Amino acid sequence: ETGVTQTPRHLVMGMTNKKSLKCEQHLGHNAMYWYKQSAKKPLELMFVYNFKEQTENNSVPSRFSPECPNSSHLFLHLHTLQPEDSALYLCASSFGGGQPDEQYFGPGTRLTVT
Amino acid sequence: AQSVTQLDSQVPVFEEAPVELRCNYSSSVSVYLFWYVQYPNQGLQLLLKYLSGSTLVKGINGFEAEFNKSQTSFHLRKPSVHISDTAEYFCAVSDGDRDDKIIFGKGTRLHILP
Numbered sequence: 001e002t003g004v005t006q007t008p009r010h011l012v013m014g015m016t017n018k019k020s021l022k023c024e025q026h027l028g029h030n031a032m033y034w035y036k037q038s039a040k041k042p043l044e045l046m047f048v049y050n051f052k053e054q055t056e057n058n059s060v061p062s063r064f065s066p067e068c069p070n071s072s073h074l075f076l077h078l079h080t081l082q083p084e085d086s087a088l089y090l091c092a093s094s095f096g097g098g099q100p101d102e103q104y105f106g107p108g109t110r111l112t113v114t
Numbered sequence: 115a116q117s118v119t120q121l122d123s124q125v126p127v128f129e130e131a132p133v134e135l136r137c138n139y140s141s142s143v144s145v146y147l148f149w150y151v152q153y154p155n156q157g158l159q160l161l162l163k164y165l166s167g168s169t170l171v172k173g174i175n176g177f178e179a180e181f182n183k184s185q186t187s188f189h190l191r192k193p194s195v196h197i198s199d200t201a202e203y204f205c206a207v208s209d210g211d212r213d214d215k216i217i218f219g220k221g222t223r224l225h226i227l228p
Contacts, residue, residue: 004157031214042218042219042220042221043204043218043221045215048214048215050214055212055214056215090157090158092157092158094214096213096214097213097214100146100208100209100212100213100214100215100216101146101213102148102160102163102216103158103216104160105150105157105158105159106157107155107156107157108156108157110155
């Protein structure tokens, strides 16, 4: 499989559940990103990892917990979410070193919190 | 820090008519610029990018953009749109302080009228 993949594509969870979103990139990139995209709101950068180190946490609530075990995998662990956390969660990757470069996006996970 | 402005949240245009989607960014010594497209229920896909060189950049699907340093603009154009161009379009600019982060605009929804 090529590019950036995300699983699951759709997720419905209750506010007391614990779930995880997975992102995998097959592009040999070193930087990976989580974005939140809500209806009628701008794309929100949540976390950035570069060479497995977290370089950005954009004031994200602690109920979202990222994990980057290696440069190819990125997880977003979810617990005790709120209904306003329902959104499309996008993962992206980029080369990450030297100069700014384009980001490659996965298809997203559509999350619904009930 | 960099910022990017897409003044038009929605642009309606008739099929086969030309279209221009506007993007302005805040001034910086060096800047890298991108246009992304997002089709319904999908992630973002790169249309084109400006890193250096010719100010007229050609991308996929017949789109092009022109980098204008004096006006700090990077408008996207297509001479004749098709119904399949219905999507949301995001302008993005590199963060001048970091090489692993780009700043996205709020997006412009292109609505093709039959």
